[in-house]
Amino acid sequence: MEENYKPLAIEEKIQQHWAQSGIFKATEDSDKEKYYCLSMFPYPSGNLHMGHVRNYTIGDVISRFQRMLGKNVMQPMGWDAFGLPAENAAMKNKVHPADWTYRNINYMRAQLQRLGFGYDWERELATCDPSYYRWEQWFFLRLLEKGLVYKKTSPVNWCPHDQTVLANEQVIDGCCWRCDTQVVKKEISQWFLKITAYADELLADLDKLDGWPEQVKTMQANWIGKSQGVEMDFSVEGTDEPIRIYTTRPDTVMGVTYVAVAAEHPLALAAAENNPAIQAFLDECKVMETSEAALETMEKKGIDSGFKAIHPITGEPVTVWIANFVLMTYGTGAVMSVPAHDQRDYEFAKKYNIPLKQVIFSAEGGDDSIAEQAFTAKGILKNSGPFDGLTSEQAVDAIADYLEKAGKGQRKTNYRLRDWGVSRQRYWGAPVPVIYCDDCGTVAVPDQDLPVELPRDVVLDGSQSPLAAHPTFPHVDCPECGKPARRDTDTFDTFMESSWYFARYAGASDEAMLSEAVNYWLPVDHYIGGIEHAILHLLYARFYTKLLRDEGLVKVDEPFKNLLTQGMVLKDGAKMSKSKGNTVDPQELIDRYGADTVRLFIMFAAPPEQSLEWSDSGVEGAFRFMKRLWRQVYLHVSQGLPTEHMDKGQLSDGQKAMRRRLHQTVQKVTDDMGRRFIFNTAIAANMELLNALAKFEDDSDNGRAIRQEALENIVLMLSPVVPHVCQVLWEQLGHSDDIVVAPWPKVDESALQQDSLEMVIQVNGKLRSKLQAPVSASREAIEEMALADAKIQSYIDGKTIRKVIVVPKKLVNIVV
Ligand code: ANZ
Ligand code: ZN
Numbered sequence: 001m002e003e004n005y006k007p008l009a010i011e012e013k014i015q016q017h018w019a020q021s022g023i024f025k026a027t028e029d030s031d032k033e034k035y036y037c038l039s040m041f042p043y044p045s046g047n048l049h050m051g052h053v054r055n056y057t058i059g060d061v062i063s064r065f066q067r068m069l070g071k072n073v074m075q076p077m078g079w080d081a082f083g084l085p086a087e088n089a090a091m092k093n094k095v096h097p098a099d100w101t102y103r104n105i106n107y108m109r110a111q112l113q114r115l116g117f118g119y120d121w122e123r124e125l126a127t128c129d130p131s132y133y134r135w136e137q138w139f140f141l142r143l144l145e146k147g148l149v150y151k152k153t154s155p156v157n158w159c160p161h162d163q164t165v166l167a168n169e170q171v172i173d174g175c176c177w178r179c180d181t182q183v184v185k186k187e188i189s190q191w192f193l194k195i196t197a198y199a200d201e202l203l204a205d206l207d208k209l210d211g212w213p214e215q216v217k218t219m220q221a222n223w224i225g226k227s228q229g230v231e232m233d234f235s236v237e238g239t240d241e242p243i244r245i246y247t248t249r250p251d252t253v254m255g256v257t258y259v260a261v262a263a264e265h266p267l268a269l270a271a272a273e274n275n276p277a278i279q280a281f282l283d284e285c286k287v288m289e290t291s292e293a294a295l296e297t298m299e300k301k302g303i304d305s306g307f308k309a310i311h312p313i314t315g316e317p318v319t320v321w322i323a324n325f326v327l328m329t330y331g332t333g334a335v336m337s338v339p340a341h342d343q344r345d346y347e348f349a350k351k352y353n354i355p356l357k358q359v360i361f362s363a364e365g366g367d368d369s370i371a372e373q374a375f376t377a378k379g380i381l382k383n384s385g386p387f388d389g390l391t392s393e394q395a396v397d398a399i400a401d402y403l404e405k406a407g408k409g410q411r412k413t414n415y416r417l418r419d420w421g422v423s424r425q426r427y428w429g430a431p432v433p434v435i436y437c438d439d440c441g442t443v444a445v446p447d448q449d450l451p452v453e454l455p456r457d458v459v460l461d462g463s464q465s466p467l468a469a470h471p472t473f474p475h476v477d478c479p480e481c482g483k484p485a486r487r488d489t490d491t492f493d494t495f496m497e498s499s500w501y502f503a504r505y506a507g508a509s510d511e512a513m514l515s516e517a518v519n520y521w522l523p524v525d526h527y528i529g530g531i532e533h534a535i536l537h538l539l540y541a542r543f544y545t546k547l548l549r550d551e552g553l554v555k556v557d558e559p560f561k562n563l564l565t566q567g568m569v570l571k572d573g574a575k576m577s578k579s580k581g582n583t584v585d586p587q588e589l590i591d592r593y594g595a596d597t598v599r600l601f602i603m604f605a606a607p608p609e610q611s612l613e614w615s616d617s618g619v620e621g622a623f624r625f626m627k628r629l630w631r632q633v634y635l636h637v638s639q640g641l642p643t644e645h646m647d648k649g650q651l652s653d654g655q656k657a658m659r660r661r662l663h664q665t666v667q668k669v670t671d672d673m674g675r676r677f678i679f680n681t682a683i684a685a686n687m688e689l690l691n692a693l694a695k696f697e698d699d700s701d702n703g704r705a706i707r708q709e710a711l712e713n714i715v716l717m718l719s720p721v722v723p724h725v726c727q728v729l730w731e732q733l734g735h736s737d738d739i740v741v742a743p744w745p746k747v748d749e750s751a752l753q754q755d756s757l758e759m760v761i762q763v764n765g766k767l768r769s770k771l772q773a774p775v776s777a778s779r780e781a782i783e784e785m786a787l788a789d790a791k792i793q794s795y796i797d798g799k800t801i802r803k804v805i806v807v808p809k810k811l812v813n814i815v816v
Pocket of ligand 1: 248252325326327329333334335341376
């Protein structure tokens with residue numbers, strides 16, 4: 001064995017061995033319990049960053065650990081390869097998005113291999129490969145047949161100068177990132193997936209996800225945003241069309257002092273027809289941001305529409321306002337405004353001098369004043385005619401009943417969740433497989449014509465839609481009537497690809513979207529990725545799983561059994577990021593210390609869910625530990641491996657203590673890694689054990705056998721984290737098999753049994769001595785031993801013993 005640890009030579013050799021032996025290839029085997037461990041696949045941006053390294057190290061450690069527990073493990077890797085950055089890079093560097101993407105993939109694949117991750121590379125996929133997106137197009141057409149996709153117009157960010165649609169991240173302070181022209185909203189026709197049809201199931205099934213962080217489930221539930229309320233009609237003077245509003249607080253209906261509609265509401269459009277001031281206000285609303293967060297904080301603005309609405313219960317007229325805080329896309333796009341009890345309505349009413357009418361009062365006599373702000377709590381009704389004296393809860397039902405009987409409203413469940421718009425006016429994505437014919441309308445591309453391949457020869461200058469401008473791509477004969485027709489020239493949102501890649505890894509096939517093997521592997525047992533995907537990606541993947549299930553392609557309801565959201569990698573307290581210029585290049589570290597040290601540092605520095613503060617000295621420390629581990633095995637091995645078996649019946653107290661320590665560590669590490677998914681403490685326990693072993697200077701036959709046992713176990717337990725060095729040390733310790741498939745150490749229960757333990761003896765609360773007491777000793781026996789202790793004798797000699805307190809297994813305190 002070499003005296004010194006030389007990581008680079010070792011790692012290269014071991015990685016070659018893994019590649020040649022195909023040890024990480026996964027095959028379906030119904031006799032074995034499967035374990036599908038998946039880390040979120042990367043966008044091939046060019047380089048792995050520390051966040052990737054952390055994500056993939058965690059996944060690899062879990063995979064290797066589960067494999068050692070005897071599971072049939074599958075850990076795949078691939079590329080989320082479509083997306084805007086490839087187009088931007090193409091414009092900047094004059095390189096085709098495909099070339100740019102595949103070059104990055106090749107480089108990043110080599111980086112992953114250099115880190116020693118145990119992937120089944122035969123399952124690798126890139127979503128920009130036609131053999132992948134072909135099935136996405138195929139599935140889209142199945143959804144089209146079922147009516148689960150539809151087309152409707154919806155607003156996009158539009159740059160009037162460049163004549164192009166902009167992604168949200170291309171809008172900077174309301175202007176185009178290229179030419180600084182003010183961006184406007186433009187309505188264009190786009191495809192939508194009916195995720196709202198699954199809203200209830202997506203919400204209800206969150207309860208099945210025991211292995212998900214509560215925080216993520218809460219975020220998803222809020223995003224789905226189920227609310228129970230009432231829809232009611234306010235008739236409008238001078239028109240036949242009533243305003244339908246949605247409210248979650250029908251108990252406040254008697255406090256309505258105005259009605260507010262969104263700028264896109266039909267009544268607002270009607271009001272603007274002969275009124276330039278109103279038209280100007282609507283135009284102003286068009287360029288505004290409409291995110292809900294923005295709505296909360298922005299200045300509330302509005303304009304009197306000139307219409308009067310009739311209160312459905314009192315029959316009194318109220319003014320209809322057009323207001324910028326009412327969203328056309330939620331509920332009915334109109335609200336009954338109760339400024340006394342809703343803060344937005346309150347601010348608006350104060351600004352435009354609209355009266356307030358308080359109808360809810362505190363039941364407990366608490367502060368229900370509306371002098372400073374709205375009183376938004378529930379309470380008791382007053383000023384509410386027939387509903388006076390009811391509680392809010394009672395009133396909700398009474399008023400809903402009243403409106404339903406009168407035919408003026410009904411109970412209604414609403415979701416915040418919107419259908420998923422999947423059309424993107426971009427080049428580097430999967431083409432939408434649809435053809436428009438003047439005679440036949442919207443026609444699906446026939447299955448045998450799939451994939452609709454993305455043409456390579458496009459002009460990318462950012463000023464138009466590349467596919468629409470392509471000389472031949474849009475032109476196609478109608479599959480139904482044969483006349484000239486036009487292709488859809490949009491591509492899919494890249495979230496489409498990432499919504500089913502986990503299934504494709506498990507069941508890739510040339511003949512079908514998914515083969516039967518998918519049912520062996522799904523669900524993913526452990527999914528590891530960043531919290532930034534807590535909402536959209538995970539929700540879409542869950543939605544897609546239900547779609548696949550309903551198409552008979554998979555059998556599970558949910559794709560990911562356990563979810564681990566790893567924390568951020570920080571440097572000097574801030575998130576490591578290119579824009580902040582505080583990144584650390586993993587490649588440099590690997591070249592300098594080797595992959596094992598990088599992996600060890602990452603796993604040791606923090607529990608996976610917490611943020612990890614980068615530290616150069618931490619990396620140094622990890623490297624020093626690697627050298628220590630090597631050294632101890634070296635010292636042990638260079639004496640020649642022990643030939644005698646351990647004689648368990650003949651162990652000295654010291655030897656028993658060492659073995660107990662060893663097996664306590666095995667117990668702890670197994671629990672930390674397998675149940676709690678916390679690895680830093682598991683590593684720390686191994687480090688402590690190694691330190692204890694260094695002090696265990698016992699060269700008897702039993703002593704050496706114990707050292708052999710301990711070193712083997714340490715190497716086994718650390719091997720998921722630092723697999724290369726452990727493989728070499730494993731061989732040096734006399735094994736010819738691969739540590740990758742070696743069984744995880746078992747706890748020797750007999751070694752855990754303790755026949756004696758150390759207790760502290762205090763006199764008047766001060767530590768004065770220690771004693772070894774048999775575990776089975778009674779309180780009286782321990783008291784007797786403590787009083788007989790030679791050191792203690794000198795403290796209590798000649799004094800009166802007032803009391804002796806025995807805290808079992810810990811201490812004896814003698815009060816004199
Ligand atoms: C009257 C009222 C009185 C309301 C009150 C609240 C408090 P959630 O619970 O999130 O579903 N609303 C309805 N449609 C809206 C739209 N398109 N844009 C902006 N706001 C809208 O929210 C439902 C509440 O949000 C509704 O209940 C309505 O205001 C408002 F003391 O109606 B409420
Ligand atoms: Zn046709």
